[in-house]
Amino acid sequence: MSRYGKVAVLHGGMSSERAVSLKSGQAVLAALRSRGVDAHGIDVGRDLAARLAEGYDRAFIALHGRFGEDGCVQGLLEVMGMPYTGSGVAASAVAMDKMLSKAVLRAASLPTPDFRLLRSEQDLATVEALGFPLILKPVSExxxxxVSKVLSPADLAQAFRKAHAYGPVLAEACITGPEYTCAILGNRALPVIRLETSQAFYDYDAKYLLDTTRYHCPSGLSAQDEQAMQALAWATFKALGARGWGRVDIMAGADGAPYVLELNTVPGMTDHSLVPMASRAAGLSFEDLVLAILSETLEAP
Ligand SMILES: Nc1ncnc2c1ncn2[C@@H]1O[C@H](COP(=O)(O)OP(=O)(O)O)[C@@H](O)[C@H]1O
Ligand SMILES: [Mg+2]
Incomplete structure (x- = not known):
């Protein structure tokens, strides 16, 4: 494992997903160490460049959200000439911005829900064309x-303010489900996971707190539909220019047709997270997965 040199596991960070990232980082660090990699955790702050200059050879990015998943840390690492896991600057930035992502998906003729960009409360008048219920979400979170599911016009303003606290807002036609997610590792799509939640949608509580959320892998899709969904996830990953690994969130419409919600370029990496779940179904342990992600940094980008 000495071929990896000294590895910095970047975690924590300065985004609203800091708590999740701390957990991802701890799990990644433990896995790398258990496989004999000389790995050290760095809780990312403004002093990151100085910390990385302490003799590190490469970085495992376990940061979620702003600064870590959006191309910022990737840019710093590019400037320092330090190899890092996952997508590069441009793909990270585009994937973090759901508006830009949808523009790319549309240009590549990949299905994604109808949408409107809302910069201010005045723009709310434009969303009625999408019909109700609809989904309001921050562009970059x-x-x-x-995120809110809005059932009627009366609830729009409040949902807008909640999302707008994080910047520009995306309104999307509501897809009725079921919900799926498909992990990408290297050059292949892993088995699809179907998510079932007792909440109105797969919200923060359903993701991290409730034990009523159910994950199905195998997904229950027919072999043909499973393959089609994996192909859609792969096409999304390629269209956005992503690299290394990621996870594509997809929902099925009333007619069963799939729609892409987003690509996560640094998905959760705790033991309970979805990429580890899918990789286990493909026969890879958590440690195997973490090493597979790190090993991509040995190849020239
Ligand atoms: N267009 C939509 N229709 C129905 N549910 C949606 C839609 N967009 C988002 N959701 C629900 O909200 C959740 C979070 O949305 P997503 O776009 O994946 O953003 P995040 O980056 O917060 O995960 C999804 O997992 C899904 O349950
Ligand atoms: Mg998502």
Whole structure:
């Protein structure tokens, strides 16, 4: 494992997903160490460049959300000439911005729910065309933070303010489900997971707190539909220019047709997270998965 040199596991960070990232980082660190990698955790702050200059050879990015998943840390690492896991600057930035992502998906003729961009409360008049219920969400957040399902016009303003606390807002036509997610590792799509929640949608509580959330892998899709969904996840990953690993969130419409919600370029990596679940179904332990992600940094980008 000495071929990896000294590895910095970047976690924590300065986003609203800091708590999740601390957990991802701890799990990644433990896995790398158990496989004999000389790995050290760095809780990312403004002093990151100085910390990385302490003799590190490569970085495992276990940061979620702003600064860590959006191309910022990737840019710093590019400038320092330090190899890092996952997607590069541009793909990270585009995937973190759900508006830009949807523009790319549309250009690539990949299905994604109808949408409107809302910069201010005045723009709310434009969403009625999407019909109700609809979904309001921040353009650049994760972990379902600031997301609302809006049942009627009366609830729009409040949902808008909740999302707008995190910047520009995306209104999306509501897809009726079921909900799926498909992990990408290297050059292949892993088995699809179907999510079942007791909440109105897969919100923060359903993701991290409630034990009523159910995960099905195998997904229950027919072999043909499973393959089609994996192909859609792979096409999304490629269209957005992603690299290394990621996870594509997909929902099925009333007619069963799939719609892409988003690509996560640094998905959760705790033992309970979805990429580890899918990789286990593909025969890879958590440690195997973490090493597979790290090993991509040995190849020239
Ligand atoms: N268009 C939509 N229709 C129905 N549910 C949605 C839609 N968009 C988001 N959701 C629900 O909100 C959750 C979070 O949305 P997502 O776009 O994946 O953002 P995040 O980055 O917060 O995970 C999804 O997992 C899904 O349950
Ligand atoms: Mg999501």
């Amino acid at each position: 994760g972990s379902s933070i600031g």
